[in-house]
Amino acid sequence: MTDITTAGTYALGDRTVNRMGYGAMQLAGPGVFGPPKDHAEALAVLRQALANGVNHIDTSDYYGPYVTNKLIKEALHPYPEALVIVTKLGAVRGDDGSWNPAQTPADLERGVHDNLRNLGLDAIEVVNMRVMGALHSPTEASIEPQFTALAKLREQGLIRHLGLSNVTSTQVAQARSIAPVVCVQNMYNLANRADDALIDELAGEGIAYVPFFPLGGFAPLQSEALSEVASGLGATPMQVALAWLLQRSPNILLIPGTSSRVHLSENLAAAELKLPEAALATLDGIGKA
Ligand SMILES: NC(=O)c1ccc[n+]([C@@H]2O[C@H](COP(=O)([O-])OP(=O)(O)OC[C@H]3O[C@@H](n4cnc5c(N)ncnc54)[C@H](OP(=O)(O)O)[C@@H]3O)[C@@H](O)[C@H]2O)c1
Numbered sequence: 660m661t662d663i664t665t666a667g668t669y670a671l672g673d674r675t676v677n678r679m680g681y682g683a684m685q686l687a688g689p690g691v692f693g694p695p696k697d698h699a700e701a702l703a704v705l706r707q708a709l710a711n712g713v714n715h716i717d718t719s720d721y722y723g724p725y726v727t728n729k730l731i732k733e734a735l736h737p738y739p740e741a742l743v744i745v746t747k748l749g750a751v752r753g754d755d756g757s758w759n760p761a762q763t764p765a766d767l768e769r770g771v772h773d774n775l776r777n778l779g780l781d782a783i784e785v786v787n788m789r790v791m792g793a794l795h796s797p798t799e800a801s802i803e804p805q806f807t808a809l810a811k812l813r814e815q816g817l818i819r820h821l822g823l824s825n826v827t828s829t830q831v832a833q834a835r836s837i838a839p840v841v842c843v844q845n846m847y848n849l850a851n852r853a854d855d856a857l858i859d860e861l862a863g864e865g866i867a868y869v870p871f872f873p874l875g876g877f878a879p880l881q882s883e884a885l886s887e888v889a890s891g892l893g894a895t896p897m898q899v900a901l902a903w904l905l906q907r908s909p910n911i912l913l914i915p916g917t918s919s920r921v922h923l924s925e926n927l928a929a930a931e932l933k934l935p936e937a938a939l940a941t942l943d944g945i946g947k948a
Contacts, residue, residue: 660711661677661711661716661924661927661928661930661931662712662930663677663711663712663713663930664677664712664930665826665924665928665930665931666678666679666888666905666930666931668724668811668911669867669909669910669911670706670747670786670817670841670865670867671743671785671820671839671841671842671867671912672784672785672820672832673819674743674744674784674821676714676715676743676912677712677713677714677715677861677930678912678913679712679713679901679905679913679927679929679930680714680715680716680717680912680914681705681708681713681715681716681914681915681916681923682716682717682718682871682914682915682916683705683716683717683722683727683730683731683814683916684717684718684719684722684727684916684918685916685918686701686704686705686722686726686727686730686918687722687727688723688726689724691722691723692723692752692756693723693726693761693890694723694726695726695730695918696918697918698741699715699919700732700918700919700920701730701734702730702733702734703920704917704918704919704920704923705731705735705843706734706735707731707920707923707924708900708927709735709739709742711923711924711927713927714739714741714742714743714751715742715743715745715769715912715914716731716742716743716744716745716914717745717746717747717844717869717914718745718746718747718778719746719747719748719750719789720730720746720748720770720773720774720777720888721747721750721751721752721758722750722761723752724752725773725777728774728778729777729779730779731778732777732779736778736779738780743784744778744780744783744784744785745784745785745786745787745822745842745869746778746783746785746786746787746867746910747786747787747788747789747822747824747844748761748766748771748774748786748787748788748789748791748809749761749762749788749790749805749824750789750791751766751770751848760791762798762804762805763808763895764804764808764811767805767808767809767812768808768812768898769826770862771783771786771812771817771818772817774786775817776796780912782790782816782817782818782819783817783818783819783824784818784819784820785818785819785842786809786812786813786818786820786821786822787821787822787823787824787842787844788802788805788806788809788822788823788834789824789825789844790802790805790823790824790825790826790830791825792825792826793860793873795825795846795871795876796825796846796853797826797827797845798823798827798831798944799827799829799830799832801833801948802806802823802826802830802833802834803833803837806821806823806833806834806837806838807837809821809838810837810838813838818843820839820842821834821838821839821841822841822842822843822844822867822869823838823840823842823843823844823869824843824844824845825844825845826845827857828844828856828857828860831843831857831861832867837902838869840866841866841867842856842866842867842868842869842912843866843867843869844868844870844871845857845870845871846870846871846872846876847870847871847873847904848870848872848873848874848875848880848900848904849866849870849880849882849885849900849903849904849942849945849946850875850880850882850945850946851872851946852946852947853881854868854870856878858900858907858908858910858911859908861910862909862910863876865910866910867910867911867912868910868911868912869911869912869913869914870904870907870911870914871914872914873900873901873904873913873914873915874897874900874901874915874926875900879897880896880897881896882896882945884941884942884944884945885899885900885942885945887941888934888938889941889944890940892932892934892938894929894932895925897915897925897926897938898925898926898927898928898929898932899929899942900923900929901913901915901926901929902929902933902934903934903939903942905929905930906934906939910948913929915926
């Protein structure tokens with residue numbers, strides 16, 4: 660079994676987590692809507708992740724909706740002390756599967772209580788405020804109303820730490836003037852490098868950066884250079900993509916998503932993959948292409 664601690668740990672609020680974690684979004688049905696295609700396999704994936712040392716799971720009640728949180732509770736509750744579950748707020752799903760903003764103070768309060776109930780928790784360790792922006796990339800706009808509302812829920816003890824998702828550096832600064840921010844979750848991977856400067860900035864502040872779509876998301880990464888590097892190292896392209904992120908910056912925490920135990924094992928094994936300088940140079944070229 661892979662020793663995922665080889666990839667090291669990083670602080671998430673006042674907790675320390677293994678840098679190799681797991682993202683639960685893929686456990687919901689097609690289009691992140693409805694029940695999983697294989698309920699037993701979904702539970703097995705979650706249990707295998709923990710058995711392999713994962714102690715950081717990313718989720719949201721808008722996956723399904725309510726599907727992934729209920730699966731996490733069914734598979735893992737009562738939770739081990741070391742497990743940090745991070746959820747996010749900011750959207751609700753329509754009956755047609757649409758993703759609709761839910762960012763008023765009342766929406767956020769309802770969302771926190773839904774997450775507490777569906778996960779079976781008295782307080783949520785980390786809640787990310789998911790800003791809408793332009794779908795998967797941020798746009799400049801004030802996030803003061805939403806973040807102030809979440810900060811109030813934190814003061815009530817329902818949330819222990821706050822994070823942000825789909826935000827710019829200016830929005831991070833605005834949020835930090837309201838309450839501490841422990842993590843930022845934006846789209847970033849080998850081929851999408853818009854956040855290079857933000858990652859370095861956050862590293863300097865001790866804030867975790869958690870890339871979503873680390874494998875490319877709904878269209879997993881495909882690149883000749885990536886495949887060549889992978890075959891030269893006896894690894895898979897997905898493993899190389901994850902190892903590259905681990906080597907990119909020490910504040911990067913990984914939450915690759917999968918609905919299969921085979922892919923989970925493959926992804927976790929990236930924690931033990933060290934990329935040589937020549938491979939890093941080739942891979943760097945992918946984001947610049
Ligand atoms: N904050 C946000 O706005 C936001 C947005 C999106 C996602 N997220 C979070 O980020 C996490 C990761 O993102 P993601 O799951 O969307 O994308 P991802 O991790 O980049 O990729 C997941 C896709 O890759 C496939 N995959 C996984 N491992 C593989 C492997 N070893 N070989 C081949 N294919 C593989 C998965 O299919 P299989 O199921 O078949 O393995 C799935 O289609 C999510 O779980 C969620 O928690 C956050």
